[in-house]
Structure formats: C-alpha cells, structure tokens
Amino acid sequence: MKKVILLGLTIVLFMACNQQYKRYTQNSPEIETYKKVIAAYENQNWQELVTYYADTAKIFNNATKKNAQTVAQLVAQNKQDAALFSSWKYVPEESEYEMVVTDKGETWVNFWGLWQARLIANDLLYEIPVHITARFMDGKIVKEHGYWDISKLVLDLQTFQEAAPPKTKTAETQE
DSSP: OHHHHHHHHHHHHHHHHHTOOOSEESOOHHHHHHHHHHHHHHTTOHHHHHTTEEEEEEEEESOOGGGOBOHHHHHHHHHHHHTTEEEEEEOGGGOEEEEEEOTTOOEEEEEEEEEEEEETTTOOEEEEEEEEEEEEETTEEEEEEEEEOOHHHHHHHHHHHHHSOOOOOOTTTOO
16 A cells, blocks of 8 residues: 555656646747747738737837837838848857746747848948847737847948038928
8 A cells, every 4th residue: 555655656756747848948939939030030921020019018129218219110110120131140150049937937039149231331341249148928029128249330431421412402401
C-alpha cells in the first residue's frame, strides 16, 4: 500500500512539474505575430501592420511616456521615413526573438535586429542595431518600446539639408 501511495504522489508531482507555464520561450504565437509585424514594416504594408496592434496601443520609439505615439502616428512616421530610403530591411541572420511572461503576468516579445537601409540622398548603406519590446494582450500589441541610435543618419541628413540650394519663390507663390 505504501508503494501505491508513493507511486501516486510521484505521478502527481511529475504532472504538476509538467504543467508549469512557460515564462520564457523562443517559440510562441506572439513571436509569430511579431515576425509578421517586422515583415509588414519591411514591405511597407501599413494596412497589415496596424492589424497587429490594439486600437489603444501606445508606441514609445526612442520616446518617453509623454511623447508616446498612436498606431496612426507610427504609420505616418514610417511613411515619411520610407520616402528617404531606396530600401530597408532587417538582416534575417541578425534577428532574434524571445517571449517572456513577467512576475505580473504580462506577456512581452523582445526583438533584437540589425536594420539596414540605403539612403536615397547619398546611396550609402546604414546599419543600425535595434531592440524592440512589445507587450501583448489578447493577441494584440498594446505597448511597444523601441531603442536605436540614428545619430549618424541624422547628421548626414542635416548635411544634405544645409547643402541644398535655398528654395526660391515662383511667380505663383509671390504676392
């Protein structure tokens, strides 16, 4: 009888250990969703991109809470940025994804990647390491934080703006 009870307790203990919720993984539905977010961004498919975000999502790309963007503002900014480049993408071999569940039960997907883009103004290729973390609720992104250093790119853009000839008034714009 003792052996039966001991065997029963062992089985219960084993099953309890196997039913633990994963707090860290590199395979999850949320990661697959975030891979689609990255692909939509790379393809400039803004209509698809917004489907992965909750209507009330807040985006903090190199920004503090007071400067958060809405999804509509994110798309508008991305469209404006896309006009500056002849191409952009994340290098697949440099892309890593992980999902974590915090002590508070929040689900976050972390992405590390190497962004490559060719600037139209000088035809130079820029490579910028990126880290983005996105909080998911009910399958949608509700909060996203992105961090990258674009200082070299900004300096080059400023140089081109300073070197551009001043705009002159045409007969139609003069009054």
